[in-house]
Every structure is written in C-alpha cells, then in structure tokens.
Amino acid sequence: MKTVYPAIFRPEPEGGYTILYPDLDGCISYGEDLKNALEMAQEALGLYLVSLEERKLEIPAASDVTKIKADDAAIVTPIMVEVNQYRRNKKAVNTMVTIPAWLKEAGEQAHINFSGVLQDALKQRLGY
Numbered sequence: 428m429k430t431v432y433p434a435i436f437r438p439e440p441e442g443g444y445t446i447l448y449p450d451l452d453g454c455i456s457y458g459e460d461l462k463n464a465l466e467m468a469q470e471a472l473g474l475y476l477v478s479l480e481e482r483k484l485e486i487p488a489a490s491d492v493t494k495i496k497a498d499d500a501a502i503v504t505p506i507m508v509e510v511n512q513y514r515r516n517k518k519a520v521n522t523m524v525t526i527p528a529w530l531k532e533a534g535e536q537a538h539i540n541f542s543g544v545l546q547d548a549l550k551q552r553l554g555y
Contacts, residue, residue, distance in 0.1 A: 433492040436502040473513035
C-alpha cells in the first residue's frame with residue numbers, strides 16, 4: 428500500500444534537516460544532508476504508519492501539500508512510502524544453528540532458552 432504525506436524539511440543552523448509531518452503528531456526525523464533527509468523521511472513515515480496500525484489507532488488523512496505553510500527556508504514536499512515494506516512478519520520460524528556440543532550441554536544444564544538468547548543477540552547486533 429503506497430501512501431503520500433506532506434513533509435516539511437527545516438534546515439538546521441548546524442547543518443542537516445529536521446523533518447516534520449504536519450498531519451502526524453510526533454512523526455519527526457533528521458537527515459545529515461538532503462539525500463539522507465529524504466531517506467529518513469520515508470523511513471519515519473513508514474514506521475510511524477505501521478505503528479499506528481499495530482496499535483489500532485486512527486490514521487489521519489494527508490493534507491494537500493500545496494496548502495502547507497512553512498518558514499521561508501523550509502522545503503515542503505510530498506513523501507511517498509510503501510507501507511508494507513515496514514511491516515514485520517511476526518510469525519515464529521524454525522532455524523537450524525550449529526554450536527559446539529559442550530556449549531549445548533552447558534546451556535541445557537543452565538536451563539537456557541536457546542531461542543531467546545539467539546533472538547536477543549540478533550536484535551542487539553542489528554540495533555533493534
């Protein structure tokens with residue numbers, strides 16, 4: 428599902444751009460330069476909309492980009508995002524891993540949940 432919302436790119440004195448979505452309270456991001464800001468704007472929009480869906484909150488209608496008022500230095504532009512690419516498949520899957528036998532035995536003796544440890548480690552490594 429593609430969707431479009433107007434965003435305001437406000438240049439910051441120290442450089443970069445703060446990105447605001449007038450229709451989406453609290454949907455704010457930042458980009459180091461215009462290219463990065465456009466990427467961050469899409470990501471922020473996609474994740475924000477999915478978050479609203481998951482919490483079963485109302486998704487506000489998008490304003491007409493031509494009706495958005497901003498400071499003279501700000502850039503108002505529509506941002507299009509494919510919302511489906513930000514949805515996470517929460518279905519549990521079985522994955523085979525290989526570890527040394529002694530480590531498996533030690534883990535079992537300590538009553539360690541191998542799946543939980545692997546999930547925690549992957550989340551930490553991936554920055555989630």
